[in-house]
Amino acid sequence: MADSTFRCPLPLPGDALRAVNAYLIRSAGGFLLIDCGWDHQETLERLRDALRALGGGLGSVRGIFATHVHRDHLGLAGQLRDESGAWVSLGRGDQATLEAFSRDPGRARAASLERLRQAAADDVASRLRQLADDDAGWRPTLPDMLLTGEEVLLQDGRRLDVIPTPGHTRGHLCLFDRDRGILFAGDHVLPQITPSLGVELPDSGSPLAAFLGSLELVRRLPASLILPAHGPVFSDLAGRVDELLEHHRVRLDECLALVLDGAGSARAVAEALPWTRRRRHFSSLDPFNQMLAVFESEAHLLVLAERGLVDRQLANSVVSYAPATGGGQAGRRGQGGGTA
Numbered sequence: 001m002a003d004s005t006f007r008c009p010l011p012l013p014g015d016a017l018r019a020v021n022a023y024l025i026r027s028a029g030g031f032l033l034i035d036c037g038w039d040h041q042e043t044l045e046r047l048r049d050a051l052r053a054l055g056g057g058l059g060s061v062r063g064i065f066a067t068h069v070h071r072d073h074l075g076l077a078g079q080l081r082d083e084s085g086a087w088v089s090l091g092r093g094d095q096a097t098l099e100a101f102s103r104d105p106g107r108a109r110a111a112s113l114e115r116l117r118q119a120a121a122d123d124v125a126s127r128l129r130q131l132a133d134d135d136a137g138w139r140p141t142l143p144d145m146l147l148t149g150e151e152v153l154l155q156d157g158r159r160l161d162v163i164p165t166p167g168h169t170r171g172h173l174c175l176f177d178r179d180r181g182i183l184f185a186g187d188h189v190l191p192q193i194t195p196s197l198g199v200e201l202p203d204s205g206s207p208l209a210a211f212l213g214s215l216e217l218v219r220r221l222p223a224s225l226i227l228p229a230h231g232p233v234f235s236d237l238a239g240r241v242d243e244l245l246e247h248h249r250v251r252l253d254e255c256l257a258l259v260l261d262g263a264g265s266a267r268a269v270a271e272a273l274p275w276t277r278r279r280r281h282f283s284s285l286d287p288f289n290q291m292l293a294v295f296e297s298e299a300h301l302l303v304l305a306e307r308g309l310v311d312r313q314l315a316n317s318v319v320s321y322a323p324a325t326g327g328g329q330a331g332r333r334g335q336g337g338g339t340a
């Protein structure tokens with residue numbers, strides 16, 4: 001990896017992702033840490049070891065740049081700040097989520113369950129509520145800075161451009177080192193999986209539309225080394241972006257076909273689609289992944305509604321979808337996947 005940049009995989013015990021990659025950038029004044037893992041003692045020890053191997057310690061972390069509000073990226077930030085005095089930054093677009101979860105995590109989670117009920121997935125909501133929730137006690141760290149994407153971080157003259165990449169979350173940010181052609185991609189472009197979409201508070205816009213726009217944006221960056229938050233480092237940014245765009249183009253077509261065939265809710269669509277690279281059936285997923293599947297289906301249906309290909313209606317607290325009125329739906333089949 002480039003001179004002063006170091007990859008530090010941190011364990012996510014029990015999580016399907018298994019690890020999150022933190023990145024350390026060394027400068028004369030100390031280290032910038034990009035993403036920081038869960039708020040577990042094991043994570044802290046792993047970071048301490050990594051910093052020691054680089055000739056520093058927790059006290060040498062000067063700044064913590066979290067790419068987004070999720071626990072595997074922001075989780076340890078508060079504890080690390082206490083130990084090191086480092087500043088913590090997060091994207092401004094994640095502010096509403098941040099504040100909702102730090103104010104009252106129980107209420108914020110209840111809003112997610114309500115969204116499941118609106119998607120006709122009451123059973124998934126009930127099973128999730130019954131599960132002992134490891135996240136229940138976590139309140140996100142309030143950052144010292146909320147970044148909008150206009151900023152540039154400087155490390156010994158090394159310039160890192162903050163790039164807003166909404167989609168996976170509303171406030172997701174990448175960091176781009178133009179001189180070295182390095183993109184710190186967070187969860188925006190991952191080499192082996194597609195990031196989840198739509199795991200947001202109610203009324204959070206159109207996550208898939210935002211994600212597709214952010215993919216087009218980073219595709220144009222002259223980056224030759226992509227440092228993702230999960231999985232191995234890779235080099236073909238445009239190639240991977242094209243795969244992700246194609247995945248969602250196909251998904252949109254599949255969702256449209258299902259609505260034309262009578263699937264009337266995000267849950268019905270999620271039940272009919274295959275999930276994960278192993279193409280698993282919805283019923284074989286655990287409740288948490290069923291929730292991700294329902295929200296992701298909803299994100300696709302929302303884009304189809306925005307494109308006028310399906311009608312979306314809220315009635316009796318359930319959002320339903322139907323072939324677009326106004327005719328010509330059958331002839332529109334296959335047009336759902338454009339990325340405009």
Ligand SMILES: [Zn+2]
Nearest residue numbers: 070072187229
């Ligand atoms: Zn992540």
